[in-house]
Amino acid sequence: AQKITQTQPGMFVQEKEAVTLDCTYDTSDPSYGLFWYKQPSSGEMIFLIYQGSYDQQNATEGRYSLNFQKARKSANLVISASQLGDSAMYFCAMREYQGGKLIFGQGTELSVKP
């Protein structure tokens, strides 16, 4: 069965430091997409980054990069040079080719300290 696991309920990071949010997934479908979303305290869901299962290189979007290790079924989000505005809940999600559903992990709450 498809599953996304985020094992860090909460994390702290010092401003300007880098932080890694963990995500592991389970699927039997060889074709899938992996996504990260940010949810600030205001509640909206903001798309951050996407990685396809056949992509050879790790995805990057500005200060966000996705450390994709296919054999280990992990898709960790790396945020470089953390900012106070990065404090939010972060969700890892997966979408399989055969279905439209986006499956979410439980989320990691990131707090950036000044």
Next chain:
Amino acid sequence: EAQVTQNPRYLITVTGKKLTVTCSQNMNHEYMSWYRQDPGLGLRQIYYSMNVEVTDKGDVPEGYKVSRKEKRNFPLILESPSPNQTSLYFCASSPREGLNYGYTFGSGTRLTVV
């Protein structure tokens, strides 16, 4: 501006009083979906629709109804709300089913059933 519009943003209602949460998208997306978000459980899919007049149950459909009479609209109906339906609800849309299309989310509806 491309967006998914949900209304209302906040709603407090009483047990048993029928309510509808509206959702509209202006991106001509085929795929639309409703999720509920509860602490510790992440986001769970309630219903989804792959196109007009095509809807199907997600993981937690009990107590909810949907319809897709037009491509842009996908309302969520609670015929007889109960306190366990108190949650944060998201409508989302996507160009089509498939692994590399992320979702665009509405701003969310915070529902309280007393």
